[in-house]
Amino acid sequence: xxxxxxxxxxxxxxxxxxxxxxxxxxxxxxxxxxxxxxxxxxxxxxxxxxxxxxxxxxxxxxxxxxxxxxxxxxxxxxxxxxxxxxxxxxxxxxxxxxxxxxxxxxxxxxxxxxxxxxxxxxxxxxxxxxxxxxxxxxxxxxxxxxxxxxxxxxxxxxxxxxxxxxxxxxxxxxxxxxxxxxxxxxxxxxxxxxxxxxxxxxxxxxxxxxxxxxxxxxxxxxxxxxxxxxxxxxxxxxxxxxxxxxxxxxxxxxxx
Amino acid sequence: xxxxxxxxxxxxxxxxxxxxxxxxxxxxxxxxxxxxxxxxxxxxxxxxxxxxxxxxxxxxxxxxx
Numbered sequence: 678x679x680x681x682x683x684x685x686x687x688x689x690x691x692x693x694x695x696x697x698x699x700x701x702x703x704x705x706x707x708x709x710x711x712x713x714x715x716x717x718x719x720x721x722x723x724x725x726x727x728x729x730x731x732x733x734x735x736x737x738x739x740x741x742x743x744x745x746x747x748x749x750x751x752x753x754x755x756x757x758x759x760x761x762x763x764x765x766x767x768x769x770x771x772x773x774x775x776x777x778x779x780x781x782x783x784x785x786x787x788x789x790x791x792x793x794x795x796x797x798x799x800x801x802x803x804x805x806x807x808x809x810x811x812x813x814x815x816x817x818x819x820x821x822x823x824x825x826x827x828x829x830x831x832x833x834x835x836x837x838x839x840x841x842x843x844x845x846x847x848x849x850x851x852x853x854x855x856x857x858x859x860x861x862x863x864x865x866x867x868x869x870x871x872x873x874x875x876x877x878x879x880x881x882x883x884x885x886x887x888x889x890x891x892x893x894x895x896x897x898x899x900x901x902x903x904x905x906x907x908x909x910x911x912x913x914x915x916x917x918x919x920x921x922x923x924x925x926x927x928x929x930x931x932x933x
Numbered sequence: 934x935x936x937x938x939x940x941x942x943x944x945x946x947x948x949x950x951x952x953x954x955x956x957x958x959x960x961x962x963x964x965x966x967x968x969x970x971x972x973x974x975x976x977x978x979x980x981x982x983x984x985x986x987x988x989x990x991x992x993x994x995x996x997x998x
Contacts, residue, residue: 692998702996717997718965720939720990723958728993732963735994745997753970760972761965761992832998882998 678877680824680855681770681802683741687712688872688902690743690857691895692882699734701891706738709895715772715880716742718762743804745772750785752792759796771796772826772859772880774806782832782860786813790820797821806859809843811850818854825854826880829871830861833883837867841874848875865894865901872905873913937988951978953989964993 678685691711696702706714716735721728735742744762749755752775759771775792777785784807793803797820805817809827817825827847830836838844839861848856858871859880868879879902888894935944938957947953950966950973966973967990973981983989 692996694996694998696996715997717995718992719995721959721962721964721993722939723962726962726993728964728995729962731996732994747997757967757970757972761967764972764974765963765965765992765994 678855680804685712685878687899688878688906689868689898690715690859690878690880691885692880693735694882695886696891699731702886703734703738704892705885705895706740708892708899709885710899711740713741713743714738715745715882716766717745717747718758718765741770742766742768743770743772744768745806746774748776749774750776752788752795755788755792756795759792759801760799763801769800770802770804772804772806784808784828786810789813790816793817793822794820804857809840809847811847814847814851814854818851823855824857825851826857826859828860829858829867830863832860834861835863835884835887836861837863838870838874841870844871844876845874865897868898869901869905869908872902873909875909878902934983934985936983936986939989939991945983947983949979950981950983950989953983954978954991957991959991962993964991966991 687710689709689711690713691706691709692715693702744766746755746758749758755775762771763769773793775785775788776782789805793805796803803822804824804826805822806826807813814825830839855877857878857880858876862868862881862884871879885891885894945953945956947956969988
């Protein structure tokens with residue numbers, strides 16, 4: 678997969694939040710094989726300096742960071758957060774979230790397109806957290822985005838791919854655009870299904886960090902995503918409504 | 934001078950953003966700053982005034998999804 682000129686081997690992008698400990702986070706990132714991890718910005722106390730030790734941990738993992746604008750509900754807030762993230766993390770990549778509804782954390786797609794335009798004009802490489810809506814996707818591409826990240830299901834819900842038809846339509850409509858299912862993944866089979874649909878990658882966090890054994894689950898997702906991609910590339914058979922015998926009937930003894 | 938820093942009321946002497954970071958003890962910490970909702974790049978902190986009642990945000994890397 679090539680995104681903004683960067684070629685990536687791993688198709689798994691992993692979030693860094695809500696792990697039982699920094700050591701488990703580090704081990705999970707290694708087990709996942711992820712080359713990109715998502716990170717965020719929060720208020721820093723002069724005394725606690727929690728952010729400084731987290732940054733040292735991430736730097737030690739040798740991965741690329743994708744800062745998010747999580748928690749932003751407006752365009753100005755998201756743009757300012759992206760600008761601060763670019764300086765702190767030293768990257769012009771940003772996972773753009775503009776949240777429109779608190780219960781579902783559904784994106785405000787109008788604000789998202791506006792913020793994407795402002796940020797791409799300012800030199801950012803925007804990874805928009807969006808829905809599977811075709812028209813919104815078109816507007817985001819026109820705003821300068823070179824990748825789209827539709828949700829599978831609401832963030833943290835673990836429900837998998839809520840609208841398979843919509844995700845398939847998005848894939849078919851934009852065959853050349855890198856597409857990443859972002860959010861809602863709960864099980865390795867959900868991630869494999871996304872890859873089988875032709876998606877280029879999967880971004881997830883809670884499914885690994887909230888598992889009883891996050892490191893083992895990180896490995897499970899790596900394998901599932903590899904399997905889903907390999908299956909897709911192997912050109913799957915078409916589904917049928919009725920049975921077709923797989924064992925040849927020619928030469929079968931007549932015994933009845 | 935009374936201002937807000939990360940949502941808390943503070944009484945400070947600093948009159949620039951750079952001086953404020955030093956007064957509060959951030960030293961060489963890897964942080965980004967905003968004043969009244971506008972990003973202030975590190976290179977402009979020395980000339981960015983801190984005025985009565987302004988709201989300063991000081992953020993750093995954190996876990997995220």
